[in-house]
Amino acid sequence: MVGEKAISKAVIKRLPRYYRYLSELMDSGVERISSGELSGRMHVTASQIRQDLNNFGGFGQQGYGYNVQYLYEEIGKILGLDKRHNMIIIGAGNLGQALANYENFEARGFVTKAIFDKNPELSGKKVRDIQVYKMEELEGFLANNEIEIAALAIPKTGAIVVAQRLVNCGIKAIWNFAHTDLNLPKDVMVENVHLSESLMRLSYNINRHEMEQSVK
Amino acid sequence: MVGEKAISKAVIKRLPRYYRYLSELMDSGVERISSGELSGRMHVTASQIRQDLNNFGGFGQQGYGYNVQYLYEEIGKILGLDKRHNMIIIGAGNLGQALANYENFEARGFVTKAIFDKNPELSGKKVRDIQVYKMEELEGFLANNEIEIAALAIPKTGAIVVAQRLVNCGIKAIWNFAHTDLNLPKDVMVENVHLSESLMRLSYNINRHEMEQSVK
Numbered sequence: 001m002v003g004e005k006a007i008s009k010a011v012i013k014r015l016p017r018y019y020r021y022l023s024e025l026m027d028s029g030v031e032r033i034s035s036g037e038l039s040g041r042m043h044v045t046a047s048q049i050r051q052d053l054n055n056f057g058g059f060g061q062q063g064y065g066y067n068v069q070y071l072y073e074e075i076g077k078i079l080g081l082d083k084r085h086n087m088i089i090i091g092a093g094n095l096g097q098a099l100a101n102y103e104n105f106e107a108r109g110f111v112t113k114a115i116f117d118k119n120p121e122l123s124g125k126k127v128r129d130i131q132v133y134k135m136e137e138l139e140g141f142l143a144n145n146e147i148e149i150a151a152l153a154i155p156k157t158g159a160i161v162v163a164q165r166l167v168n169c170g171i172k173a174i175w176n177f178a179h180t181d182l183n184l185p186k187d188v189m190v191e192n193v194h195l196s197e198s199l200m201r202l203s204y205n206i207n208r209h210e211m212e213q214s215v216k
Numbered sequence: 217m218v219g220e221k222a223i224s225k226a227v228i229k230r231l232p233r234y235y236r237y238l239s240e241l242m243d244s245g246v247e248r249i250s251s252g253e254l255s256g257r258m259h260v261t262a263s264q265i266r267q268d269l270n271n272f273g274g275f276g277q278q279g280y281g282y283n284v285q286y287l288y289e290e291i292g293k294i295l296g297l298d299k300r301h302n303m304i305i306i307g308a309g310n311l312g313q314a315l316a317n318y319e320n321f322e323a324r325g326f327v328t329k330a331i332f333d334k335n336p337e338l339s340g341k342k343v344r345d346i347q348v349y350k351m352e353e354l355e356g357f358l359a360n361n362e363i364e365i366a367a368l369a370i371p372k373t374g375a376i377v378v379a380q381r382l383v384n385c386g387i388k389a390i391w392n393f394a395h396t397d398l399n400l401p402k403d404v405m406v407e408n409v410h411l412s413e414s415l416m417r418l419s420y421n422i423n424r425h426e427m428e429q430s431v432k
Contacts, residue, residue, distance in 0.1 A: 012420055016413035020395070043399070079416045080423030094314030101310055102411070104395070110415055148422060149415075173422050175415060179236070179320070183259070189425060191418035193411065195318070197232035199326055199365075199391060200295045202407035204228055206364060206389050207296030209405060 007055050007078065014052060015075050017042070022072040032065040084109045086146055087175075090162055091153035092117035092125070092132045095177060099151055100127040110149070114141055118158075135162075142169040151175040223271050223294065230268060231291050233258070238288040248281040300325045302362055303391075306378055307369035308333035308341070308348045311393060315367055316343040326365070330357055334374075351378075358385040367391040 021042055025033060035053070039046035053066065056074045076082055087105075089096045092115045099105075100112050115132045117123070123134045133141060141147075150166045152159055152174060159178030166174060173189045176182055182190055237258055241249060251269070255262035269282065272290045292298055303321075305312045308331045315321075316328050331348045333339070339350045349357060357363075366382045368375055368390060375394030382390060389405045392398055398406055 012417070015420070016410070016416040019416065020410075020413070043397075078420065078423070080419040081416065083423070085419055085422070094310045094317055098310035098314055099411075104412055105415060108412065108416070110419070149418065172425070173418055175418055181259075187425070189418060189421040191414055191421070193409070193414055194232070194236075195315075195409065196320055196324065197236070198407055198409055199321060200232040200235065200297065200324070201228070202365065202389055202391055202405060203296040203301055203326070204231070204294065205405040205407070206301070207294070207299070209388070209403070 011052050011055055012078075014044075015079055018052070019072065019075045019079065019081075022068055022075065025068045026072060030068055033068055034065040038066070081109055084111060085148045087112045087149040087151060088141070088147050089115045089130075089151045089153055090117075090135075090138075090166075091115075092119070092122050092127065093153065096151075096153035097127050099153060100130050103128075113145055113147060116141075118154075138165060139169055142166075142171065147171065149173045149175060151177065153177050156180045227268050227271055228294075230260075231295055234268070235288065235291045235295060235297075238284055238291065241284045242288060246284055249284055250281040254282070297325055300327060301364045303328045303365040303367060304357070304363050305331045305346075305367045305369055306333075306351075306354075306382075307331075308335070308338050308343065309369065312367070312369035313343050315369060316346050319344075329361060329363060332357075334370075354381060355385055358382075358387065363387065365389045365391060367393065369393050372396045 021038065035046040035049040038044075038049050042049070053071065056071060056078075073082075087110050089099050089112055092100075096115055096117070100115055105112070112130050115127060115130055116135050116138050117132055118135045120134050122132045125132045148171075150171050150173070152163060154162065154177075156179045159176070159180055160182060163174055163176070163182045163184060167184055167188055172187065174182065174184070174191070176190055176192045177195070179194055179196055181192075184190060237254065251262040251265040254260075254265050258265070269287065272287060272294075289298075303326050305315050305328055308316075312331055312333070316331055321328070328346050331343060331346055332351050332354050333348055334351045336350050338348045341348045364387075366387050366389070368379060370378065370393075372395045375392070375396055376398060379390060379392070379398045379400060383400055383404055388403065390398065390400070390407070392406050392408045393411070395410055395412055397408075400406060
C-alpha cells in the first residue's frame with residue numbers, strides 16, 4: 001500500500017492537480033499516458049512528473065507510459081478520496097451557499113450534512129436539499145452526527161469563537177474562509193482559504209509586471 | 217524605493233500575511249514591535265521574520281523593533297495596494313455575489329465595477345450597488361472602462377472561452393475560480409483559487425493523521 005510511504009509536502013501540494021488532469025484523461029477515454037504527453041498538457045517538466053509519480057511505485061516505464069486509472073485511484077487514496085467525508089458549513093451567506101451548491105464536492109466524497117447560521121430567520125430553509133440550522137443547534141447536531149469537516153464561511157469576527165466550539169465538539173478538520181488565523185490545538189487540521197491574500201498576490205504580480213514594462 | 221529590489225517568491229507569498237498582522241497591530245494602536253513579539257503572534261520564527269523583513273531595508277534594529285505603520289505601508293506598496301484596481305466579476309451566482317459583497321476588497325483598493333452573467337434574466341439587477349450585465353455587453357463595457365482584473369466565478373465549462381474573450385479585450389489579470397487551468401499568454405497574470413484542491417489537501421491531512429494515530 002503506497003499510502004504508508006512518506007511523500008514530501010511539495011509533492012502533496014501538486015497531487016490534486018495531477019488528480020484533476022488524470023480525471024480529465026479518464027473522461028476522454030485515455031488509458032495510458034507518457035510523462036512527455038502529460039508534461040505537454042500540464043506545463044510541468046517531464047522529469048518533474050516522473051519524480052513526483054515515482055512516489056507511487058514503478059509505473060511509467062520508458063516507452064510504456066502510466067496507467068491512467070491506476071494512478072488516478074492511487075492518488076485518490078493518498079488524498080483520502082476513497083472515503084466519505086461528512087461536512088458542515090458555518091454561515092449561510094453567499095459563500096456558504098456557494099460551497100453547499102458545489103455538487104462536485106459530493107462527487108469526490110465530501111457530503112455536506114447541514115448549514116448553520118446565526119440569523120435565526122434562515123433556520124429551516126434549505127440550500128439544495130441541505131437544511132439550515134440555528135447556531136444554538138450546533139453542539140446537539142455534532143453529538144448526534146458523525147461530522148469530520150467544518151467549513152467556516154463567516155467573517156473574521158466570531159470565527160475564532162465558533163472554531164473553538166467546533167473543536168470542543170471534537171471536530172478535527174476546519175476549512176477556514178475567515179480572514180484570520182485560528183491558532184487551534186495541533187491535532188486540529190486547518191486549511192485556510194484567504195481570498196484577500198490571493199487577490200493581493202495577483203495585485204503584486206500586476207505591479208511587478210508594470211515595473212518590468214516601464215523598464216523596457 | 218524598495219519596490220525595485222528583487223524579492224524572492226517565497227517572501228512574496230508570505231507578505232499578505234505580514235500585511236494582515238501589521239494591519240491588526242495598527243488597529244490596536246501598536247506603533248513598534250520586535251521580531252520576537254511578532255514571532256509569538258504569527259507562529260513564525262523570529263529569525264524568519266528578520267530575514268523576510270530585511271528585504272524592506274534596515275528597520276528593526278536590535279532592541280528597537282519595527283515601525284508598524286512604515287512596514288505596513290512599504291509592504292502595501294510592494295503588493296500594489298497603494299493603487300486602485302478596477303475589477304469585474306464574471307458570474308453572478310453565489311460565488312460571484314460573495315466576491316461582490318466583500319467590502320474589505322474595496323477597502324484595499326479593489327473596486328468591482330460590474331458583474332456579467334450569461335443568464336439574461338439577471339441583467340440590470342444589482343449586488344450591493346454593482347450592476348449585473350449580459351455577457352454580450354462584456355466587450356463594449358471593457359472598451360469604455362479601465363478594468364484591470366477579471367474574477368472568473370463560473371464553472372469550468374465556458375471558463376476557457378470567457379478567459380480568451382477577456383484577454384482579447386486587453387485584460388491582463390485574471391482571478392480564476394473555475395476548476396481548470398486557463399493556459400493564457402505569458403503576459404496575462406492568473407491567480408487560481410481551486411477550492412476543490414484545497415479541500416483535497418484537507419482530506420489528505422485527515423487521512424495522514426488517522427494513519428499516524430493508528431500506528432501509535
